[in-house]
Amino acid sequence: MNVFRRRLICLPALGLLWATAGCSSTDDRATAPVPSPDASTARLCQNLHAELPDRIDGLDREDPEPRSELTAGWGGSAIILRCGVPRPAELADPEAYGAEVNGVGWLTEEQKDGSYRFTTTLREAYVEVTFDAEHAQQGAGSLTDFAGPIKKTVPEGIAN
Template identity: 40%
Template sequence: MKFLRRPAVLSAAAACLLLASAGCSAFTGAVEVAAPSPSGDAVRACRALDGALPGSVDGLPGRETDPASRWTAAWGDPAVTLRCGVPKPEVLTPGSEQYNPTSESVEVDGVQWLPEDVGDGYRFTTLRREANVEVFVPHAHAPEPEVLVDLAEAVGRAVPRAS
């Protein structure tokens, strides 16, 4: 009996290795991501970002989004999500309850991000860009800012600094 089980285990392991080497993902189904509605200069910047995004982020393979939108992207499971053309964060909006003009930001490869702990992960939103780009990183992918390293080049190149 052991002889029969061992080849089955080896075959399953070989199949997994083959799928992984082919770049296949075990993730099925699209990730629900609310699509923003950019306007003005943000449309051009988000369109450029759509064409510049990497296929994987922090080793996580890309996934489809639902609804399908050129303003959204997702990677891995649980999904890291990106939305381009979102409104300015409440914490930076004068008059909002959360307004805090002294909120700290982080810089990753020339791109400034506002980090906000939103319970089940961090939301990072670009600062001083023609379009606000929001990236949600679940705590499962800690340290969360590592994802920004793979996105900073595309954002820096595609989304110009605001004048």
């Protein structure tokens, strides 16, 4: 009977621990892998980070976890920016789709889940912007909000 009482006493404590873990405020936060560029590229990305807007397409800025000056986000995971990413292999594909938006060139890649990934071209750092599937249905108009900050902080050229 003592064993039964000990188990009953432990159950509420275990339930409370489980409920607390399930209600963690970080559960619904967007995450993004942080790139690891060289020092000169990281400086360009830090400058870009300081110029990024607080709102894009009505979405508030909510930077993903882990926090970094190399990543930014809007609307949770609706729009995620990563600066200093490696050169996309698709840039070598002559069939790859590209576009220019307000003086910034972008490689455009549709992902299997319906999201889109856009990566800058002909800049000294590769900047990647991903729109989730829902936001991608609204088009790539949000890229206009990135053109000014990118042109101001990431010079034209070829990234390492």
